[in-house]
Amino acid sequence: MTYGQTYTAYRDHTRDVYLRWIKGRGGLAxxxxxxxxxxxxxxxxxLMRWPSDLTIPFxxxxxxxxxxxxxxxxxxxxxxxxxxRAVGAVIAQPAExxxxxxxxxxxxxxxxxxxxxxxxxxxxxxxxIIIIACYRKxxxxxxxxxxxxxxxxxxxxxxxxxxxxxxxxxVAVPLSLLLGFSVGLLVFRFRSLxxxxxxxxxxxxxxxxxxxxxxxxxxxxxxTTAGILAVVIFxxxxxxxATVFGLAEAKAQYAELAAAVGATPxxxxxxxxxxxxxxxxxxxxxxxxxxxxxxxxLAALVGAQGIGYEVLxxxxxxxxxxxxxxxxxxxxxAILFDQFLQSKGSPRFSGRWIIGIAVVVTxxxxxLSSKFPQLDAYPRAWTLTTTRGIDDLVDFIIQIxxxxxxxxxxxxxxxxxxxxxxxxxxxxxxxxxxxxxxxSWKTASLTRAFVLGGLVALIAATGFWDRAVxxxxxxxxxxxxALLVGFPLGILSARKPKVGRFILPLADTFQTLPAFIYxxxxxxxxGSGDVPCIVAIAIFAACPAIRYTAAALLSLPTSLVEVxxxxxxxxxxxxxxxxxxxxxxxxxxxxxxxxLMALAMVVVTALIGTTDLGQLILLSISKANSGQALxxxxxxxxIGVVVDGLLxxxxxxxxxxxxST
Amino acid sequence: xxxxxFEPNWLRRIFTGFFAIAAFASLSATAANAAEPExxxxxxxxxxxxxxxxxxxxxxxxxxLKMGYNAKVVPIxxxxxxxxxxxxxxxxxxxxxxxxxxxLVEASEKSGKSVKLxxxxxxxxxxxxxxxxxxxKCPGLPDYKALQKCVDLFKTPETGDKxxxxxxxxxxxxxxxxxVKTLGLDYQVVHAGSEAALLAQVKAAxxxxxxxxxxxxxxxxxxxxxxxxxxxLPPYTPECYSSGTYGCEKPKAAITKMAWSGAKAKxxxxxxxIEAFQLPLADYQAMERDVDVDGKxxxxxxxxxxxxxEAIWKxxxx
Numbered sequence: 014m015t016y017g018q019t020y021t022a023y024r025d026h027t028r029d030v031y032l033r034w035i036k037g038r039g040g041l042a043x044x045x046x047x048x049x050x051x052x053x054x055x056x057x058x059x060l061m062r063w064p065s066d067l068t069i070p071f072x073x074x075x076x077x078x079x080x081x082x083x084x085x086x087x088x089x090x091x092x093x094x095x096x097x098r099a100v101g102a103v104i105a106q107p108a109e110x111x112x113x114x115x116x117x118x119x120x121x122x123x124x125x126x127x128x129x130x131x132x133x134x135x136x137x138x139x140x141x142i143i144i145i146a147c148y149r150k151x152x153x154x155x156x157x158x159x160x161x162x163x164x165x166x167x168x169x170x171x172x173x174x175x176x177x178x179x180x181x182x183x184v185a186v187p188l189s190l191l192l193g194f195s196v197g198l199l200v201f202r203f204r205s206l207x208x209x210x211x212x213x214x215x216x217x218x219x220x221x222x223x224x225x226x227x228x229x230x231x232x233x234x235x236x237t238t239a240g241i242l243a244v245v246i247f248x249x250x251x252x253x254x255a256t257v258f259g260l261a262e263a264k265a266q267y268a269e270l271a272a273a274v275g276a277t278p279x280x281x282x283x284x285x286x287x288x289x290x291x292x293x294x295x296x297x298x299x300x301x302x303x304x305x306x307x308x309x310x311l312a313a314l315v316g317a318q319g320i321g322y323e324v325l326x327x328x329x330x331x332x333x334x335x336x337x338x339x340x341x342x343x344x345x346x347a348i349l350f351d352q353f354l355q356s357k358g359s360p361r362f363s364g365r366w367i368i369g370i371a372v373v374v375t376x377x378x379x380x381l382s383s384k385f386p387q388l389d390a391y392p393r394a395w396t397l398t399t400t401r402g403i404d405d406l407v408d409f410i411i412q413i414x415x416x417x418x419x420x421x422x423x424x425x426x427x428x429x430x431x432x433x434x435x436x437x438x439x440x441x442x443x444x445x446x447x448x449x450x451x452x453s454w455k456t457a458s459l460t461r462a463f464v465l466g467g468l469v470a471l472i473a474a475t476g477f478w479d480r481a482v483x484x485x486x487x488x489x490x491x492x493x494x495a496l497l498v499g500f501p502l503g504i505l506s507a508r509k510p511k512v513g514r515f516i517l518p519l520a521d522t523f524q525t526l527p528a529f530i531y532x533x534x535x536x537x538x539x540g541s542g543d544v545p546c547i548v549a550i551a552i553f554a555a556c557p558a559i560r561y562t563a564a565a566l567l568s569l570p571t572s573l574v575e576v577x578x579x580x581x582x583x584x585x586x587x588x589x590x591x592x593x594x595x596x597x598x599x600x601x602x603x604x605x606x607x608x609l610m611a612l613a614m615v616v617v618t619a620l621i622g623t624t625d626l627g628q629l630i631l632l633s634i635s636k637a638n639s640g641q642a643l644x645x646x647x648x649x650x651x652i653g654v655v656v657d658g659l660l661x662x663x664x665x666x667x668x669x670x671x672x673s674t
Numbered sequence: 675x676x677x678x679x680f681e682p683n684w685l686r687r688i689f690t691g692f693f694a695i696a697a698f699a700s701l702s703a704t705a706a707n708a709a710e711p712e713x714x715x716x717x718x719x720x721x722x723x724x725x726x727x728x729x730x731x732x733x734x735x736x737x738x739l740k741m742g743y744n745a746k747v748v749p750i751x752x753x754x755x756x757x758x759x760x761x762x763x764x765x766x767x768x769x770x771x772x773x774x775x776x777x778l779v780e781a782s783e784k785s786g787k788s789v790k791l792x793x794x795x796x797x798x799x800x801x802x803x804x805x806x807x808x809x810x811k812c813p814g815l816p817d818y819k820a821l822q823k824c825v826d827l828f829k830t831p832e833t834g835d836k837x838x839x840x841x842x843x844x845x846x847x848x849x850x851x852x853x854v855k856t857l858g859l860d861y862q863v864v865h866a867g868s869e870a871a872l873l874a875q876v877k878a879a880x881x882x883x884x885x886x887x888x889x890x891x892x893x894x895x896x897x898x899x900x901x902x903x904x905x906x907l908p909p910y911t912p913e914c915y916s917s918g919t920y921g922c923e924k925p926k927a928a929i930t931k932m933a934w935s936g937a938k939a940k941x942x943x944x945x946x947x948i949e950a951f952q953l954p955l956a957d958y959q960a961m962e963r964d965v966d967v968d969g970k971x972x973x974x975x976x977x978x979x980x981x982x983x984e985a986i987w988k989x990x991x992x
Contacts, residue, residue: 230757235750235764314751316758322723322749329723329870330966331877408881415882419831426831536871537878541840541864542832622843622867631867632845634753636777 051444060443068476071647072633076640079228094232101238104184108237111180115139116173118389135378135388136172142371147349151356158352162345170396171320171342178309178319179346181237185244189301192245193252194294200253201260214250215609215654227639229315240309240317248305255297259290299351303525306347310527320346321527328533334403340530347525411537422544430490430543437486442473449655457662465658468651481648483625487543487618488611488652491550495607498551499558503603504588506559507566517563520556528553528617536621546618553617554610561606565599566592598664605660612653713940717745720759720767722752724869725895728972729961730769730794733987734951736976741991743944753778760787765937766948773798773891773927774846782932789938791931791945795952796893798927800848801904802839803890803897805880816906818857825860827885836862840875840888843868848889849920856921857907861887876900893959895966950990957983 054060059067082093113119118133140163148156166172200206233239263286271281287294313321320343327336382389450466472481502520506513531552539545573595577587593600619627626645633641717738721731731747738745750758756778758764772779782788804815811827814820821828821837828837837860841848844865854861866872872888873896879886880900887905890897897904907923908914914922931948938945957979964975980987 227754227757230754230763231761234761235748235754235758313749315754316748316750316763318749326723326728326749330725331870331873332969411878412881415884423831431832533870533874536874540830540875540878541838541866541871542830544832618867620868621871622865624865628844628865628867631843636781636845 047444047448050447051440054441054443055439057441057443061441062478063442063473063476065476067474069474071475072638072641072644074640075643076638079231079639079643097232098234101233101242104188104241105237108180108184108241111183112177115180116176132379132382132389134375135382136167136391137378137388138375139176140167141374141378145370145374147353150353155349155352155356159349162349165345166342167391168395168397169338169342170391170393171323171339172391174318174320174323174339175342175346178321178343181241181312181317181319182244182305182309185241185248186301186305188241189245189248189305190252190298193249193297193301194256196249197253197256197260200257207257210253212654214253215650215657217246217250227634227642235316237317239315240312240319240321243312243315243317244305244308247308247311248301251300251304252297255293255300256290259293259297260286262293263287263289295355298354302351302354303347303521306343306350306525307527309343310529324527324529328529331533332404333407333533334401336530336533337403340526343527344522344525348522407534407537411534414538418538422539426542426544430547433490434483434486434543437482437489438479440482442469442478446470446473449659452659453662456659456666461658461662465655468655472648472651475644475648477626477629477645477648480624480626480629480645481652483623484612484615484627484649485652487546487623487625488550488608488615490543490547491614492554492604492607492611494547494551495554495558495611496604499555499603499607500562502555503559503562504566506563508584508588513563516559520559524556528614529620532617532621541622543623545621546623549618549621550611550614553614554607557606557610558603561603562600565596565603568599569595598667601660601664601667605657605664608656608660609653612649615649711742711744711944712942714744715940717743717765717937717941717944718748718763719745720755720764721747721749722755722769723749724752725962725965725972726893726958727752727769729958729965729976730953732973732976733953733980734766734768734948736980737947737951737987737991738944741943741947743941745944756782756788759932759934760785762787762934762936764934765941766791766931766933766944768931768948768951769794770930770932771798771927772930773800773924774842779930779932787935788932789935791933791949793952794929794931796929796955796958798929799892800842800889800924800927801891802887802907803876803902803904804885804887805883805900805902807883808885808887809903811885816903818859818905818907821861821887821905822859828861828887833862833864836860837887839863840872840886841865842872842889848924849915850889852918853907853920853922856919893955893962895962898959898963899967947990954986957986 058064114133116133118129119131121128121130140160143163144156144159147159166175196210200210229239229242233242260282267285267289268281271285276285309317309319309321310324311321313319313325320339323339324336324343327333327339378388386392446466446469449469450462453465454462472478502516506516528549532549535545535549535552539548569592573591574587577591582590615625615627616630617627619625619631622628626649629645630642630649633639633645717735719731719735719738721727735745735747748764750764752775755764755767755770756775759767760782770779779790783790802818804812808824808827809815812820812824814823825835825837828839829835830838832838839850839854839859839861841850841863842865848863848865850863854863866875876886876888876890876896877900878884890904908921910923910925914920915925931951933945933948961975961979964970964978965972
């Protein structure tokens with residue numbers, strides 16, 4: 014044995030002994046080390062909180078960049094802003110045209126001199142066309158649902174605003190699909206881009222819209238264009254992921270086939286891989302639509318008219334009933350849209366037949382509308398404007414819930430939330446960064462550890478540390494509650510398909526209900542402070558918790574489940590001993606999704622009243638400091654990247670270990 | 675409801691061409707018609723989602739339409755108005771509460787891209803408010819000194835030993851932390867995240883007969899709907915604010931109108947109209963009440979007001 018070999022053997026031996034010791038003493042030792050480390054760093058002021066005179070002025074730099082881009086003279090006096098505005102105008106045209114065609118009509122002049130050049134399609138024609146189209150594609154059930162939805166919109170006087178929103182989405186959804194698909198294709202071809210692109214996508218979805226409200230207005234103006242863009246920013250990312258995921262999976266299956274038949278790369282892509290990736294692409298489409306509908310309220314903030322504005326105005330005036338009715342209209346329309354696109358279609362009518370009927374159905378009410386103005390615009394007298402019943406019910410609930418809720422609230426605040434908050438605020442930034450570094454090193458790689466640990470240090474360097482901790486605290490508490498609710502429901506849905514068939518679609522559609530709607534009732538029930546914010550986050554994040562938990566369990570191989578049955582385990586044993594451990598990577602991804610959803614709620618909870626990054630975003634926008642707003646938004650996104658990164662790495666590590674054994 | 679909306683560009687060009695010829699013809703035949711708008715480009719009036727602004731913006735737009743302008747209301751978030759006005763996307767904002775958005779107003783004015791157009795006709799007042807049932811439990815009210823004796827009434831789990839004072843969003847600049855300290859009150863200032871959040875809590879507390887101490891302002895529907903009183907603080911003096919102690923009432927706040935800086939040259943008569951646009955306080959309150967208390971449609975309320983108050987708005991448009 015050479016010296017070198019002896020040394021290596023000795024080193025390995027020591028390391029094994031050391032590792033076994035750590036493992037034997039379990040987390041206790043690690044915890045002890047961490048506690049000593051934290052206690053030590055607490056006494057070093059610069060490690061506890063980043064020194065304020067060394068704060069890096071990212072916000073100032075961002076302001077400078079934004080202003081110089083906006084004022085940039087690039088091509089012969091044409092500023093970037095002129096260019097973006099021109100693009101914006103083009104985007105808005107089709108939406109405006111559709112709106113005129115379907116709801117408002119084409120007019121000339123304005124005010125009292127306004128003349129109708131060409132009337133819009135009668136609402137009755139449109140309703141009939143929708144019902145016929147739904148019948149043809151999805152049968153009587155879908156047609157009945159379509160009729161019900163149309164009636165709902167008409168009766169509650171939401172027809173015109175819904176059409177306006179649909180006209181915007183008619184541009185936003187294809188644009189999101191196109192953008193998402195192209196970027197996805199690009200990432201698929203150049204896999205090295207994946208890391209960067211996915212990081213940017215995470216940012217797009219976690220940075221609250223408020224943070225880039227001002228830049229959007231600067232470059233694209235207000236109204237339809239800005240609204241469409243706000244929707245695209247939120248709705249495009251899932252399409253990128255679906256494209257990359259679907260193509261990668263198809264490639265794994267069919268790459269050999271493509272090579273065997275001698276297809277060129279282009280042929281392989283278009284003729285083999287894309288058709289094989291259908292399922293994934295369809296899922297992307299579904300996600301894009303759901304997210305697009307969920308975002309229409311944000312579009313209302315930048316001047317886009319439509320159903321989102323109805324919700325916003327109603328809630329601002331505490332007209333909860335009206336807000337709920339309008340919010341439900343968004344959800345119903347989203348479901349109808351999604352169901353329509355998902356149903357396969359049936360050959361009940363031949364193609365020509367249906368065109369004939371559609372033409373007749375469109376033309377008759379349209380032609381008659383000059384004679385009967387009721388057919389032109391749905392008469393206001395036929396609408397139901399009062400929502401007193403709902404309002405009374407809400408009032409009643411608020412009154413009777415006072416005593417029980419205030420009791421639960423006091424207990425939770427005193428025993429759980431306040432201590433948790435104090436604990437998190439007491440952590441030095443350096444120990445947090447070090448902790449993330451160590452965890453990441455253990456689960457992934459040294460590079461990854463430097464990236465994630467460095468991102469934590471970056472938050473400290475911005476000087477927003479306390480706010481970031483408060484953000485984390487609210488999201489952490491909210492996520493835990495969401496998981497406590499979502500986990501059992503998800504398991505139940507996976508175990509009992511009958512229950513699942515009911516719960517899962519409900520969870521999906523609840524996500525399209527804009528968070529603003531339950532914000533006001535939550536405030537009325539829980540008052541101010543941390544509790545209403547945590548509850549709002551928990552409500553929003555519970556849906557993905559159910560969805561992803563169920564998916565994690567359902568994706569287990571059936572052989573595994575059968576083994577459990579064969580060895581005679583009780584359902585509980587099967588769940589705890591076999592299925593849950595096997596589904597652990599999926600469950601970690603569930604937690605990551607829940608955390609991301611919770612972070613997406615940060616700016617919404619700021620509207621309830623927080624002192625975290627969300628509040629800073631609102632505060633800096635009101636002070637016309639868009640650089641600071643953007644930086645605070647980036648800090649929120651960084652929290653998301655770090656939490657998501659740690660959990661995903663852990664899941665990958667477990668998967669990799671399983672594969673190797 | 676039909677509003678002017680989309681016209682394809684070529685269509686608009688043909689029409690403008692047609693109008694230009696027609697206008698030229700009529701110009702040479704007779705004297706210029708005073709009611710002809712200087713520009714048919716759309717005038718945009720911002721409409722932020724609070725009741726007062728729903729009414730005032732709609733009224734301004736309807737008056738401009740009467741004058742022959744191509745005016746329209748654009749719904750937009752109250753904060754987003756400023757960058758939009760700087761870019762010329764919003765032509766006029768007729769209701770800006772300086773108590774809440776002074777910094778934005780000043781920044782926008784300083785950039786030279788927008789101009790103030792004077793008052794909407796009345797001022798805003800802010801006060802600490804409590805519901806009437808609190809008075810029974812705290813007899814010294816409305817004098818602020820009584821609040822110290824009644825701290826227990828206003829405690830919440832999160833404020834601990836202190837009472838809770840619920841105030842506006844932090845960006846509205848309320849100075850309540852020093853005010854509470856100067857007045858010697860053991861109260862913790864809690865900022866609601868938005869006006870809606872503040873009002874939702876007031877409404878819930880009122881329904882539950884729960885004690886609450888909150889900022890409300892005038893003119894506004896809440897103090898009109900919920901029975902209660904304002905706390906009496908020492909009167910406002912400039913020294914009280916300049917010294918940084920804030921141990922007094924808030925000064926009355928201006929409610930102003932603003933215009934995009936290019937508006938004056940483009941639509942001179944419209945600009946003058948908005949300048950003259952000053953609503954009597956009683957009318958503003960009555961319309962707000964119609965909408966928020968009686969649940970009427972804001973646009974219908976404005977139409978009704980215009981039908982009965984021609985004497986007020988006629989001089990503005992002439």
